[in-house]
Amino acid sequence: MAENIGKNNEEKKSNYLGIMFKCCNIYGRIYKNKDGNAYVGRCPRCMRSIRIAVGEGGTNERFFSAL
Ligand SMILES: [Zn+2]
Numbered sequence: 001m002a003e004n005i006g007k008n009n010e011e012k013k014s015n016y017l018g019i020m021f022k023c024c025n026i027y028g029r030i031y032k033n034k035d036g037n038a039y040v041g042r043c044p045r046c047m048r049s050i051r052i053a054v055g056e057g058g059t060n061e062r063f064f065s066a067l
Contacts, residue, residue, distance in 0.1 A: 015032045016029045016030065016032070017030050017052065019039075019041070019050070019052075021043040021045070023043055023045075023048050026045055028041070028043065029041065032054070037054050038053045039052045
Protein backbone atom coordinates (compact mmCIF):
# COMPACT_ATOMS: atom_id res chain seq x y z
CA MET A 1 0.00 0.00 0.00
CA ALA A 2 2.31 2.72 -1.18
CA GLU A 3 0.30 5.89 -1.00
CA ASN A 4 2.98 8.41 -1.83
CA ILE A 5 4.18 7.48 -5.28
CA GLY A 6 5.25 10.83 -6.63
CA LYS A 7 2.75 13.54 -7.35
CA ASN A 8 -0.18 12.55 -9.44
CA ASN A 9 -0.66 15.60 -11.54
CA GLU A 10 -2.52 13.56 -14.06
CA GLU A 11 -5.19 12.87 -11.53
CA LYS A 12 -6.64 16.30 -12.09
CA LYS A 13 -6.95 15.72 -15.79
CA SER A 14 -9.08 12.65 -15.74
CA ASN A 15 -9.40 9.29 -14.15
CA TYR A 16 -9.78 7.34 -17.31
CA LEU A 17 -7.92 6.67 -20.49
CA GLY A 18 -9.34 6.04 -23.91
CA ILE A 19 -7.88 2.95 -25.44
CA MET A 20 -8.21 0.83 -28.50
CA PHE A 21 -8.32 -2.85 -27.76
CA LYS A 22 -6.66 -4.30 -30.78
CA CYS A 23 -7.45 -7.82 -29.68
CA CYS A 24 -11.07 -7.15 -30.61
CA ASN A 25 -10.63 -3.89 -32.51
CA ILE A 26 -12.97 -1.96 -30.27
CA TYR A 27 -12.64 1.25 -28.34
CA GLY A 28 -13.07 1.47 -24.62
CA ARG A 29 -11.95 3.13 -21.44
CA ILE A 30 -9.74 2.03 -18.60
CA TYR A 31 -9.64 3.67 -15.22
CA LYS A 32 -6.99 4.49 -12.68
CA ASN A 33 -6.35 2.05 -9.93
CA LYS A 34 -6.72 3.02 -6.32
CA ASP A 35 -3.06 3.90 -6.00
CA GLY A 36 -3.29 6.24 -8.95
CA ASN A 37 -0.10 4.91 -10.53
CA ALA A 38 -1.61 2.97 -13.39
CA TYR A 39 -4.64 2.64 -15.58
CA VAL A 40 -6.16 -0.76 -15.41
CA GLY A 41 -9.10 -2.32 -17.14
CA ARG A 42 -10.35 -5.06 -19.34
CA CYS A 43 -11.39 -5.46 -22.89
CA PRO A 44 -15.18 -5.36 -22.75
CA ARG A 45 -15.44 -8.18 -25.23
CA CYS A 46 -12.81 -10.79 -24.44
CA MET A 47 -12.00 -9.66 -20.88
CA ARG A 48 -8.31 -9.40 -21.58
CA SER A 49 -6.80 -7.38 -18.77
CA ILE A 50 -4.60 -4.40 -19.47
CA ARG A 51 -2.43 -2.15 -17.36
CA ILE A 52 -0.72 1.10 -18.36
CA ALA A 53 1.53 2.79 -15.85
CA VAL A 54 0.91 6.48 -15.30
CA GLY A 55 3.82 8.62 -16.42
CA GLU A 56 5.49 5.93 -18.49
CA GLY A 57 5.82 6.50 -22.20
CA GLY A 58 3.93 9.75 -22.11
CA THR A 59 0.43 9.73 -20.73
CA ASN A 60 -0.14 12.98 -22.54
CA GLU A 61 -1.37 10.80 -25.29
CA ARG A 62 -4.86 9.92 -24.36
CA PHE A 63 -4.95 7.05 -26.72
CA PHE A 64 -3.31 3.68 -26.38
CA SER A 65 -3.49 0.37 -28.04
CA ALA A 66 -3.79 -2.92 -26.28
CA LEU A 67 -2.19 -5.76 -28.13
ZN1 LIG B 1 -10.50 -8.17 -26.67
